Amino acid sequence: MLLPLALLVPLGFSVSHIAQSGAADPGPLGLAAIYVVMMLAAHFVLVLAGHRGDPLLLPLVATIGGIGLVMLNRLPQGLRGTGLFGLELGMAETQLLWFGIGLAAMLVVAVGLHDDGFLRHYKYTWALGGAALLVLTFLFGVEENGARLWIAAGPVRFQPGEAIKIVLVVFIAGYLAEKRALLTGATMRIGFLKIPPVPYLLPMIAIFVMVMLIVVVMRDLGTALLFLGIFLTMLFVATGRRSYVLLGILLFVAGSSVAYNLFDHVRIRVNNWIDPFADVSDAGYQTVQALYAFGRGGLFGEGLGQGLPTIAGRLPIPALETDFIFAAVAEELGLIGAFAVLALALALVFRGLRVAMLARDDFSAMLAVGLTTSLGLQTLIIVAGNVKLIPLTGITFPFVSYGGSSLLASFVVVGLLLSISHRSSVAGPDEARAP
């Protein structure tokens, strides 16, 4: 499955180069070549290590990431970039560097993680670490576009939300795997709702409070929605109770309306969603331009490299390379191209859930469900925000958007999925632990 990719990415690079330069010249293909070689190398490392994890995960990720890299390479390179040891890297180059780091992290997790004991046994420690990161963000966070997502440590900036996401999934998986019987068995009745006894419910409430804190601390509705969605999905998978999900949704609606009344930035987002044309030149500008981009793209798209005329030297959509990368894909590749990207993401989710179904134990299964949900829901939230189905919230499109933290976290997620599926396909638990 990786071989057609070796053609796809260089083709995308040269098509956009031809379209932009107007000369019949494939243009520089170095980055595309490095990308393909990196993916093939990662694949061969897995094969040589005798890894028996899901064979489709990496090719799917490589294809989705390849489309993202083609788009990022095609945008003006000065948009983002890093200076590293006197070496100036453009946007696509920086992204490629993060692809390399992410793939390495994925391989370490997939091949090196023989035993998930340290994840399972220290779940409260992990949760504490996540909470500490949250506190750090609150104290030292850098605010950007009304959301406090970044921690700057010297020259390196990272988004703690991405790390918190994984830690949260690990904690919930550990907790649910351990207390599953208690949560499904014993019940207390409050009115028509059957709920488990309060002591077992407390950590769950703690998680919910943490999610709400994210809204306050990070001022980020998207991350909060993502975390809540992951939490409810895992709770539902573990217990099979609809009442929990219903309760969670009711709490979310209540929480959202509180947030709407309390915070300006939330109100602006919602008002933009209801009517972006009310303030076309300022608040609604981004959303309106994105809608125009989808309109220009139509069914077959403007053609790779031919969309997005700059307005007064600037790109029409702010945050195009991160939050609105899907709008860029839809404009240049049209509905069919956007559909293909979504189908690939869907296939990734499908494989992730398959890993969960085949998992050897409850913890692994819950972990796989949570991680897969995080990838799928993140895609869903940002795409729905792009097309104005829900209020826009700034989160990344996994493997497509520009951004190091997101890319690294997504690769760690895939590494964990690979590790889980490897352990479930290797015969017994004892053999898996043998040195």
Next chain:
Amino acid sequence: MTGEILRVLLLVLQLGFVALLYLILLGFARSLLRDLRSAEQAQLASQAGLGRLAVLESPEDVPPQGRTISLGPINSIGRNVNNTIFVEDDFVSANHAMLTFRGRSWFVEDQGSTNGTYVNGHRIDRPVALSYGDELTIGRVRMRLER
């Protein structure tokens, strides 16, 4: 003129990109489907039951005559209540016979019973493969293996 050619070339390449993307997608869809189908078959084999035993004759009515017993992969038959198939009959030993599904077919093996195990009327002295429709006699109880 060269502009025209370039535009056509560009269009062809752009279409090629989307076509290639869909080709890759098709490849993924095919392997997903293949995986689903094999999973389905594996499930059919494991779930649709490996087989059942129809009780044709049971003088003490334990198991009840006319009842069908669904079988797991390993079934022990005997007068001891710990057997998966408990048979109340004076001519049946405590641990009388084993009925197991191995690979693709059923086998029956006598467990050193006093009165023996009969397949289609013949006493067995080693593990014997059973076909669906074969009659199994244990003591005075007659049963037939069904799908």
